[in-house]
Amino acid sequence: MVEEHHLFPRAYLAANDVKERKQVNQIANFALLEWPDNLKVGGTAPSIYAPPLDAAMSDQDRLHHALPPKWWDMPYEAFLNERRRLMAEVVRSAWVRLRGGSPEKTIAPTTAELIAGGETEGVEFKSTLRANLHTGQHDDKIQIAVLKTLAAFLNAGGGSLLIGVADDGSVTSLAADGFPSEDKMSLHLVNLIRDRMGELFLAFVHPQFVEHNGCRILSVRCERGPKPAFVKDGAAQRFFVRGANATAELTGQSVVDYIDRRFKS
Numbered sequence: 001m002v003e004e005h006h007l008f009p010r011a012y013l014a015a016n017d018v019k020e021r022k023q024v025n026q027i028a029n030f031a032l033l034e035w036p037d038n039l040k041v042g043g044t045a046p047s048i049y050a051p052p053l054d055a056a057m058s059d060q061d062r063l064h065h066a067l068p069p070k071w072w073d074m075p076y077e078a079f080l081n082e083r084r085r086l087m088a089e090v091v092r093s094a095w096v097r098l099r100g101g102s103p104e105k106t107i108a109p110t111t112a113e114l115i116a117g118g119e120t121e122g123v124e125f126k127s128t129l130r131a132n133l134h135t136g137q138h139d140d141k142i143q144i145a146v147l148k149t150l151a152a153f154l155n156a157g158g159g160s161l162l163i164g165v166a167d168d169g170s171v172t173s174l175a176a177d178g179f180p181s182e183d184k185m186s187l188h189l190v191n192l193i194r195d196r197m198g199e200l201f202l203a204f205v206h207p208q209f210v211e212h213n214g215c216r217i218l219s220v221r222c223e224r225g226p227k228p229a230f231v232k233d234g235a236a237q238r239f240f241v242r243g244a245n246a247t248a249e250l251t252g253q254s255v256v257d258y259i260d261r262r263f264k265s
Contacts, residue, residue, distance in 0.1 A: 046072035066090055069208065070186070078203040085223075111210045111219055114160055115169050119245040122159035124149045127166050129189060129218065131176045138178070146189075147196050147231045152240040152247040154201060154225030155262065159242065163218040171215045182209050185218065196232045201225060228259050 050072040066086035071079055114123050126146055132139035146163065153159035164174045179185035186207050193202055204223040209216055230237040239255045240247050250258055 068203075069206065074202070075199065078199070082203045108221075111162070111212050111217060114162060114219075115165060115171075115212065118169060119167070121242055121244060122153070122157070124159065124161050124245070124247070125165040125167055125169065126161060126163045127172045127176070128174075129163050129177050129185065131178065133172075133176060136176075143192055144196075144231065144233055147192060148238070148240045148247050148249075150193065150201075150205060150220065150222055151197060151229040151231050152242040153222035154204060154229040155240065155258075156224070156242040158222050158224045161220040161222070163220065164215065165217060171212055171217065174216050174218065182216070182218075189218070189220070197229055200227070201229055228263060 054067075066083050066089075068074065068079065068082040068086060071083075074082070109117075115125075117123060119125055126142075126149070127133055128142055129146055130138045130140075130143050132142055146161065149159075149161050153161070164172055166172055174182075174185065177185060179188065186209070189207055190202060193205055204225055206221045206223075208219050208221070210219050211217075228239065230239050232238075239250050239258075241250055241258060242248075
């Protein structure tokens with residue numbers, strides 16, 4: 001029997017078929033709750049007790065606890081994978097501070113720096129997530145364009161997509177997409193990735209809303225993917241890569257050659 005622990009109660013672990021003590025203790029048992037609070041939570045699902053705790057946290061608190069965004073909605077294995085990465089980043093940052101800094105840049109570029117640098121191999125701008133600004137209607141071609149960029153970053157070395165920023169670097173309004181809240185917009189993106197690319201990649205794509213010049217932007221940071229990422233477009237499975245400051249589609253033997261070089265070497 002797996003013991004109830006500080007982050008996920010027994011009911012959640014049973015629902016996710018988590019039986020091995022090693023799976024629980026290796027990562028997840030680094031506590032978010034102290035024992036008195038954990039006893040109060042009991043068998044309550046994280047989706048109920050975690051959002052109020054998260055809302056009360058600062059960004060520094062989240063970094064300290066190595067918690068991915070909306071961790072309570074993540075599949076358990078995806079949560080473990082992402083938390084391993086975040087914990088490694090906490091350790092690395094602490095090591096850099098202890099040795100008095102590092103000659104190499106250890107802080108990720110700010111949104112302002114990304115916008116000022118323009119579109120590059122690792123940075124792309126999109127005005128909207130789903131709205132066609134010419135017609136004012138939701139357009140699946142716009143969504144596919146977003147997914148193409150994310151897949152290209154996953155298939156290459158990672159990168160950042162800024163939604164709410166025009167090609168010239170000017171900030172547009174996220175209101176054009178017509179979402180009732182930022183949570184709904186983030187969830188829509190998560191569902192797109194899950195349905196059109198696969199659940200595996202959710203742990204490697206990190207959306208975050210940020211402020212820039214008084215406007216809200218959806219910043220989506222992609223890691224280097226663990227396997228080839230294809231985008232489902234109708235009946236087709238399309239493969240994209242990043243080169244210079246553009247996204248390109250590969251087909252036929254070019255896909256095979258790229259995958260052999262990128263994922264099998």
